[in-house]
Amino acid sequence: MKPLFTKFISALLGVMIVLGGVSLRAQEEQGLTAEVWNRVDVVLQSEKKYDNPYKDVQIDAVFTHESGKTISLYGFWYGGDEWRVRFSPTLTGVWEYTVTCTDEENAGLHNVKGKIIATENTGNTMIDRHGFIKVSDNGRYFVYDDGTPFFWLGDTNWQAPNYVTMSSCNYPGCKCGNQFLHELYDRLSKGFTVYQTYFDGGETDGGGQRGVTSEPSMWTKKYTKIDPDTFKNKFDVMFDMLAASGMVIALGFGVHSSTVQAMSSEDLxxxxxxxxxxxxxxxxxxxxxxxxxxxxxxxxxLESARVTDAGDGYDHPATAHQYPLEANDSFVKRLGAEEWHDFYALQNGHGPRIPSKSTYKGYYENKHSSGKKPFVETEANYEDIYCGGFNGYEASRIAAWKAVLCGSCGFTYGVTGVWANCWSTTGSTGWLGTYSTEPWYMGIKKPGSFEMKYMAQFFGYVGFERLIPRFSSSSYSDFRSDDKVVASSGDGDTYVAYFYNTDQSTGKLKGLDGSKKYSVRWYDPKTGKYIDEADAKIEGGVYVIPEKPDGGDWVLLVTSLDLGPYETEPKRSVDSSASKNLIRGAEARSSSQSTGGSAAAMAVDGRQDTWWCASDNSFPQWLTFDMKEPVTFNAFYLQMYAGTRSVSYTVQGSNDGEKWTAIIEADNEPTSAGDCTVGGRLKDEQTYRYLRVDFSSVTGNWAAVVEVFVYRYEGVDRQNFKGQEQTPGVTCIGSSRYTEAGMLKETASKLFDGNLSKEWKPFAAEATQTIILDMYEKKTVYGLEMIMGADSVLPEYRIEGSGDGKDWFILADATVRPINSATENGRNVLFEELSGQYRYIKVIIMGAQSGDSVKTIAEMKLYAEGPTAAVPEGTDLSALTSLYKTCARLKNKKAGYDGGKYRNMLAALVNAHGVISGGGDQAAADAALKNHQTAYDVLMGKEPETTDATDTDPAGTEPPSTDGGEKPGASGKKTAIIAAAVTAAAVAAAITAALIRKKRKK
Structure with missing residues (x-):
């Protein structure tokens, strides 16, 4: 499959769309034809030779619509004696253009005139239907050209043009042969709308993939001559695929000082x-x-950005990616004063500490710029990044929700391996093992990417553009801490609150209209489903919010509007004792405290934005707590400050403050991922009034405690589950690693081999891992056991169930309460009682915070109704294979290709690729084949079969519009479409528009 598919990609994407079968004079008289928002190249042939055509001569063009609107653009050297101006019409009708050249003696490039006939767009993506994006009139968010709100959900792919490959794919079990398409399809399937990247212009950075996959350089001579073949055969293909799929491309040209120190000002x-x-x-x-x-x-x-601004006749939104800075920073002020600057691209950095409300408030108020400007959080808390501490996965979700509710008009997600372009577990360079702990194929399916989809779906449902961040205003809530956030609509009909505090406490909403009926429901950001609450009781404009469903993060929706149907999930039973922190508010003392005022009491104040910190990095240090009366508990946790890797400490208890008894003695205990905790459930219950914590050493930080937690957890007893043991299919990409010889090794199969001496072991112990169990048919489940490895830590985990592998429900969550564990034959056993009917069980194992930790599982036991089902037949791809063979011969045909139809073919290809890469069952394969066959038939001039609207959406992004209104770009004047025959060139970039060779009229 791989050689065939690779051949198909190279052949299909090698099709050049050029006018053919019409005389040159007729071409000049009739002009080019292009759809609005789709590209057309005006092709010019130089009559002179230049030593360095990249720099020795420049061309510019002005396109004038019949209405008088003009678009001015730069042209570029395409290779050989060919120059081009690439243009996307924004209005239907006639566009006339004039191309000028710095060498006025070159008749092939100077004073060249022609026209383009722009027709309505026939595509189905949001950009096809609504146009390019721009800043909204109120300066708060982005909209498409016709005013439709655009929610920015970005994925970070730094330096992808240079280092992500289109000629191979090492995702385990995948035969697609194209890493770029593999990543793109995954993000499209999760609703991402922005592909955030930049060229490594100096080729001086490269992260984890530079020099690993033998990608071609963008230069034939650094930094004075580009390699046109790299642009034709790779970069243009990537960008055409992104555009055909409806992705907005957030594009930069280099990276911080690395690029500018390599290149002169002239070269940059x-x-x-x-x-x-x-x-x-x-x-x-x-x-x-x-x-x-x-x-x-x-x-x-800044100089580079001004060059871009001068040549961008579309006035695309422009910004510059920042370091973590407040709005009043001098660099930010200077940046905001630039005429080309339209919005702020924030970076609030990495580490479990989430950016504060005050940081976002500074940008939202835009005090240092003329007028209001939107801002986007474009880099914050990449999932499983190691950067001054280990993030874990929850930090990404929390950062995203908080940013949007504090005014960000979207969020850019990033994940280990993908943002860093790390190719494999061996032979890689750069960031693998430093900032990025895993390669791209382990990062692409991390749970955070699914949760970004749920967030975007929520804000699309409620209308994110209507929400106004209320920060800590007492007019709208009593939320003062940073872990409680609220936004509401201007007319008060909708409130959205987000809580990521670690207990179930909430607060009050204010300013509601007592004459309206407000429905109330919780939204689970981990599943994308709602839990209904009773309608709000409003007294004096105030609504007292009930407790959260559990101690995790939750979104509250309070609205008087009928927003349409929504999916619900059952309210999970919660052991209330596990959510009540018995030590909160205790009288606290410490050995020392920092000069910043981090007092001992801040370790038990219930807030995530305060902490106790010792005065320096010396040891020993201690904390004592007086709970005023004896308290019975069986679980103790210390949440350390971000970046703490391990802690050596003891915990003692006393009832008189004089005689102390040891409870915990820990030496270099690694902190958990995400919330940076140590401790856990105790073997026996303890009853004490006083507690004392002594620190003998801490790695990664000073002795600093965000919060102390003491629980009396009822839990469940070890039990024998009903049903029969299953032998499911097991998938865990995080334990699939390549050897130096390129052999793939995996340990997931050891989870059900009955041999305790052979253990499942992930590539990166500190990273979150996902294990998926497939029982091959839907059946009632009863329980799951995990027998841990001999030296393994006890990680937090979450267990989910699904009937179809797409729609998931949480069955057990040990991230919001202590784990269920027992000891059996000298090994720790984690166990959970499950219920419901599912085919798939997903076990998410949280990271161990430290790469030195051992995180292994010797065996799993899954209990469900009946014996293990037979393995179903695999997906039949024979028909798709046959279509690929047909398409692979396209370059040898002398048929014509229309730009819009070719665009649709590319979009269908991306969708079909998801099946080829293992992303669909037989139904998905059949649907992909149907869409692909339709796109191919249309491209070849055949009449397609009549299909449903959703079936003809080639990218699977959105069904065609049903509002009957005009598409953006319509001029209001009907223009005849000039049919043009086109011919395929043998080797060229895949450009989704018609091309023409133009000569100067005599």
């Missing part, structure tokens, strides 16, 4: 001009470069 400006010329006609926003707000790079990148 030349590259900026070239990339602007080549990609301004795509659905882009400009982010200039990563991390420009520092010296020595700042002024150089």
């Amino acid at each position: 400006c030349a590259l900026s001009r070239y990339l602007t010329a080549r990609y301004a006609s795509y659905p882009v926003v400009w982010i200039t470069a990563q991390e420009i707000t520092g010296d020595p790079q700042f002024d150089r990148w």
Whole structure:
């Protein structure tokens, strides 16, 4: 399959769309035809030779619509004696253009005139239907050209054009042969709308993939001559695929000081001009470069951005990616004062500490810029990144929800391996093992990416554009701490609150209209489902919010509107004793405290934005607590400050403050991922009034405690589950690793081999892992046991069930209460009682915080009704294979290809790729084949079979519009479509528009 599919990709994407079968004079008289929001290249042939055509001569073009609207663009050298101007019409009707050249003696490039007939867009993506994005009139968010709100859900793919490959794929078991398409399809299936990337212009950074996959350089001579073949055969193909799929491309040209120190000012400006010329006609926003707000790079990148602005006749939204800075920082002020600057691309950094409300409030109020500007959180808390501490996975979800409810008009997600372009578990360079703990194929399916989809679905449902962040205003809530956030609509009909505090406490909403009926429901950000509450009782405009369903993070929706249908999940039973922190509010003392005022009492105040910290990094240090009366408990936790890797400590108890008894003695205990905790459930119940914690050493930080937790947890007893033991199919990409010789090794099969001496072991102990069990048919489940490895830590976990592998329900969650554990034959056993009917069971094992930790499982036992079902037959891809063979011969045909139809073919290809890469069952394969066959038939001029609207959506992104209104770009004047025959070139970039060779009229 791999050689065939690779051949198909190279052949299909090698099709060049050019006018053919019509005389040159007729071409000049009739002009080009293109759909609005879709690209067309005006092709020019130089009559002179240049030593360096990349830099020795420049062309510019002005396109004028019949209405008088103009779009000015740069042109670019395409290779050989060919130059091009790439254009996407924004209105239907006639566009006339004039191309000028810095070498006025070159008749092939100077004063060239022609026309383009723009027709309505026939595509089905949101960009096809609504146009490029821009800043809304109120300056708060983005909209498509016709005013439809655009929610920014970005995925971080730094330096993807340079280092992500389109010629191979090492995802275990995948035969697609294309890493880029594999990643793209996954993100499209989860509703991502922005592909955030930049060129490594200096080829000086590269992260984890530079030099690993033998990707071609963008330069034939650094930094004075680009390699046109790399742009034709790779970069353009990538960008065409993104555009055909409806993705907005957030594009930069380099990275902080690395690029500017490698390239001269002249060379960087030349590259900026070239990339602007080549990609301004795509659905882009400009982010200039990563991390420009520092010296020595700042002024150089401002110069680059001005070059882009001068050549972008579409006025795409423009910004520059920042370092973590407050709104009143001098660099931010200077950036905001630039005429081209349209919005702020924030970076609030990494680590479990979530950015504060005050940081976002500074940008929301826009005190240092003219008028209001939107902002987007474009880099915060990548999932499973190691950067001054280990994030874990929950930090990404929390950062996203908080950012949007504090005014960010979206969020850019990032995950280990993908943001860093780490290729494999061996032979890689750069960030693997430093910032990024795993390669891309382990990161692509992390749970956080699914939770981004749920977040975007929620804000689409409630209308994110209507929400106004209320920060800590007492007019709208009594939320003062940073872990409780609220936003509401301007007319007060809808409130959205987000709680990521670790207990079940909530608060009050204020300013509600007592004459209205408000429905109330909780939204689970981990599943995308709602739990209904009783209608709100409003007294004096105040609503007292009930407790959260459990101690995890939850979203509350209070609205008087009928927002439409929604999916619910049952309210999970919660042991209330596990959510009541018995030590909160205790009288606290410490050996020392920092000069910043981090007093001992802050370790028991119930807040995530305060903490106790010792005065320096010396040891020993201690904390004591007086709970005023004896308290019975069986679980004790210390939540350490972000970045803490391990803790050596003891816990003692006393009832008189003089005689102390040891409870816990821990030496270099690693902290857990996400919330950075140590401790756990105790073997026996303890009853004490006083508690004392002594620290003898801490790695990664000073002695600093965010919160102390003491629980009396009832839990469940070890039990024999009903049903029969199953032998399911097991998938865990996180334990699939490549050897130096390129052999794939995995340990997931050891989970059900009956041999305790052979253990499942992930590649990265500190990272979150997902294990999926397939019972091959839907059946009643009763319980799951995990017999841990001999030296393994006891990780937190979550267990979910699904009937179809897509719609998941939480069955047990040990991230919000202590784990259920017992000892059996000298080994720790984790166990959970399950209920319901499911085919798939997903076990998410939380990270161990430290790469030195051992996190292994010797055996799993899954109990369900009846014996293990037979393994179903695999997906039949023979028909798709036959279609691939047909398409692979396209380049040898002299048939014509229309730009919009070719665009639809590319979109269908992306959807079909999901099946090829193992992303669908037989029904999905059949649907992909149907869409692909339809797109192919239309491209070849055949009449397609009549299908449902959703079946003809090639990208699977959104069904066609049913509002009957005009698409954006319609001029109001009906224009005849000029049919043009086109011919396929043998080797060229895949451009989704018609091309023409133009000569100067005599």
